Every structure is written in C-alpha cells, then in structure tokens.
Amino acid sequence: MVALNGTFAILTGAAQGLGLAIARAYAAQGMKLALMDVQADKLNALADELRAGGTDCLPIPVDLANADATQAAVDQALAAYGKPRVLVHNAALLKERSMLEVTFPQWQTEVNIILQAAFLLAKAVWQPMIAADSGSIVFVSSGSGIKGFVKEVAYCPAKHGQEGLMKVLAMEGQPFNIAVNTITPGAPINTPMSAENYTEELKQKWVDPALLAPAFVYLAGIDAHDVTGERLNAWELSQQHPIA
Numbered sequence: 087m088v089a090l091n092g093t094f095a096i097l098t099g100a101a102q103g104l105g106l107a108i109a110r111a112y113a114a115q116g117m118k119l120a121l122m123d124v125q126a127d128k129l130n131a132l133a134d135e136l137r138a139g140g141t142d143c144l145p146i147p148v149d150l151a152n153a154d155a156t157q158a159a160v161d162q163a164l165a166a167y168g169k170p171r172v173l174v175h176n177a178a179l180l181k182e183r184s185m186l187e188v189t190f191p192q193w194q195t196e197v198n199i200i201l202q203a204a205f206l207l208a209k210a211v212w213q214p215m216i217a218a219d220s221g222s223i224v225f226v227s228s229g230s231g232i233k234g235f236v237k238e239v240a241y242c243p244a245k246h247g248q249e250g251l252m253k254v255l256a257m258e259g260q261p262f263n264i265a266v267n268t269i270t271p272g273a274p275i276n277t278p279m280s281a282e283n284y285t286e287e288l289k290q291k292w293v294d295p296a297l298l299a300p301a302f303v304y305l306a307g308i309d310a311h312d313v314t315g316e317r318l319n320a321w322e323l324s325q326q327h328p329i330a
C-alpha cells in the first residue's frame with residue numbers, strides 16, 4: 087500500500103453525494119485533489135472548505151458529457167499536479183426514461199458522462215501512470231453495470247460499458263502495475279441521485295455515503311499487485327479496510 091499523504095487524486099462528481107464524501111476522505115489523508123463537476127458553485131464551495139482545512143486542491147468545473155471539455159479538464163489537472171496516484175470517475179447522470187421517451191441527445195449525454203469520460207480520463211492518466219510504474223483507476227459502477235433496469239436505456243448500457251472497459255484496461259495495465267477496478271456502492275446511499283430515484287422503502291434504509299469512503303481510501307493506495315480487474319463492493323470493502 088502506498089502512503090497517500092502528498093499524492094494526487096483526480097475525482098469526478100465531487101460536488102455532492104458519494105463524490106463529496108470521497109473528496110473529504112482524500113483530503114483527510116493529505117492528498118492533493120483535482121475535483122471535477124458540472125455544478126461549479128457547489129464544487130467551489132467544497133474547494134473553499136477543503137482549503138480551509140489545509141488541502142491543496144483545484145476545482146475544475148466541467149461538463150463531462152463534452153469530450154473537448156473533459157480533455158481540457160484532465161490536461162489542467164495533470165499540469166497542476168503531475169502524476170496521479172488515483173483516478174476515481176464517480177460522476178454520473180441517471181434520468182429514468184423508456185425507449186419510447188428518450189431522445190438520442192439525451193441518451194448521448196448520459197452515456198458520454200459515464201462511459202466516454204471514463205475512456206478519456208483513463209487515456210489521459212495512462213501514460214503518467216505507466217511512467218510511475220504504479221497507479222489505480224476506479225470507475226464507480228452500479229447494479230446497473232451487470233443487470234438491466236426498466237427506464238435505464240442510457241445509464242444501464244453506459245455502466246455495463248464501464249465494466250467492459252475496466253476488464254480490458256486491467257489486463258493492459260497489469261504489466262505497468264496499474265490497477266483498474268470498478269466499484270458498486272453495495273448499500274443504499276443518501277445522495278441527491280438517490281433522493282430522485284429511490285422508492286420510499288429504500289430511503290428508509292439509506293446510509294451516509296461517508297460510510298463508503300474507506301473503500302476509496304483503500305483503492306487510492308493500491309496497484310496491480312493488490313487487486314485489479316475486479317468489480318468491488320464499497321460497503322464490504324469499507325468494512326474490510328477501515329481508515330486507520
């Protein structure tokens with residue numbers, strides 16, 4: 087396990103929900119953070135909060151559905167902090183729409199945020215991680231990464247695509263000691279996405295996403311010798327690897 091203090095993380099979807107919890111946990115480890123999200127005000131507020139606590143961080147407002155903007159954002163992050171120890175692609179959008187309802191631009195937006203951005207971000211950190219002979223890439227997946235759900239015409243295939251991309255990159259990353267994994271929450275989490283999509287029954291059981299942060303701290307410190315090519319469960323991993 088790599089000591090995290092002073093290392094650098096790229097984290098998407100940091101403005102709220104699970105991403106916000108991961109950002110706070112990484113800051114507590116002394117990591118430098120490039121934080122990306124489309125919600126600029128919330129992202130800047132988070133950066134102010136973390137800086138007040140002594141964290142070196144760079145908020146990068148970006149629409150990850152846009153390829154050029156995504157590329158520019160990750161270029162900015164790498165220029166600021168150099169080689170990343172970990173990339174966590176956590177941003178996602180879920181709008182429940184059936185095949186009858188969805189338009190092609192709507193479909194593209196969700197797929198691009200989830201899958202196109204996963205490719206572009208991983209592609210951008212690949213060479214720096216090869217040069218470092220070490221690194222960890224994490225795509226935040228979902229039950230929708232392995233199962234179909236009605237009205238998830240875009241989200242579900244995009245999450246399946248992340249699982250496929252992970253499997254290939256894990257194989258190609260192995261010789262360079264780059265770990266590539268997906269992770270599913272494994273527990274209902276109290277986030278804005280859940281507030282929009284959960285049933286009342288599920289909301290009775292949801293937990294603070296901060297309870298899943300230990301899994302992401304663990305994954306920030308691994309490389310391909312530890313675990314790669316796996317679909318992990320954040321709830322279980324957090325029990326197995328509590329923050330010291």
Ligand SMILES: NC(=O)c1ccc[n+]([C@@H]2O[C@H](COP(=O)([O-])OP(=O)(O)OC[C@H]3O[C@@H](n4cnc5c(N)ncnc54)[C@H](O)[C@@H]3O)[C@@H](O)[C@H]2O)c1
Pocket residue numbers: 098099100101102103104105122123124125148149150151175176177178179199226227228229270271274275277278279280
């Ligand atoms: N909430 C759940 O129950 C649940 C279940 C399974 C998987 N997940 C996954 O966990 C991750 C975090 O989910 P959450 O519940 O915290 O969701 P959330 O909606 O609360 O947070 C997602 C973040 O992604 C950002 N984002 C959305 N579109 C973007 C864009 N175009 N460009 C940049 N950023 C954008 C949002 O602004 C937001 O800050 C997601 O990948 C989600 O698919 C969540």
